Amino acid sequence: MLPSRMKIVLDTGILIAALITTNTPPHIIYQAWRRKTFELITSEWQLDELKRVSHYPKLRPYFNPSEAGKLVNELKNQTIIIPDTKLPTLEISPDPSDNPILAIALVSQAHFLISGDKKDLLSLKKIGITPIITASQFVSSFLH
Numbered sequence: 001m002l003p004s005r006m007k008i009v010l011d012t013g014i015l016i017a018a019l020i021t022t023n024t025p026p027h028i029i030y031q032a033w034r035r036k037t038f039e040l041i042t043s044e045w046q047l048d049e050l051k052r053v054s055h056y057p058k059l060r061p062y063f064n065p066s067e068a069g070k071l072v073n074e075l076k077n078q079t080i081i082i083p084d085t086k087l088p089t090l091e092i093s094p095d096p097s098d099n100p101i102l103a104i105a106l107v108s109q110a111h112f113l114i115s116g117d118k119k120d121l122l123s124l125k126k127i128g129i130t131p132i133i134t135a136s137q138f139v140s141s142f143l144h
Contacts, residue, residue: 006038006142007080009105011098011115012049014135019054019071020062025135029114032143040079041108043087045100047072082107092127095120105130114138 010029018030033040053059054068075081087103098120105113106128113132115121121132 006112007041007108007110008033008038008138009041009101009108009110009113009130011101011113011117011121012046012053013116014114015050015071015075016053016059017116017135019067020059025139026116028139028143029135034074037143038111040075041082041104041110042075042079043082043100043104044084045087046104047075047081049100050075080108093120093124102127105132112138 008029010033014026014029017024017026021027032038050068050072054063054065054072082104086107087100088106090099090103090106092102093099095117098117101113101115101121102124104110109128110130113121113127113130114135115132116135122134124132126132
């Protein structure tokens, strides 16, 4: 079970996966957040990235753009949003586009950063005090 006030950062890929699939770890985590099982931390940058990524043509067959819009609105209204001006510029990840998500986890001192990015984010294992784990690890350890 989760301690009260657990703070979680979800990689954008986890949020997109939650829209595409049901009964999978990303979707289970998304539903747990909607039930207020934990606090979700995001940033203005991530909300913009989510809007941008959700319009990729390759994702069109998997979900309606209005579903992504609903998710963005939920995130705007029900998360802790760190202003971009509070995020440090990091050069930690082999993929520079991952550095802002690392900055969110670092600044918020999140309990976990959850990602499916094995090559870059998960290989780091930790950012500051925040462990970087998979959605499956989080579900099996905290949501069952």
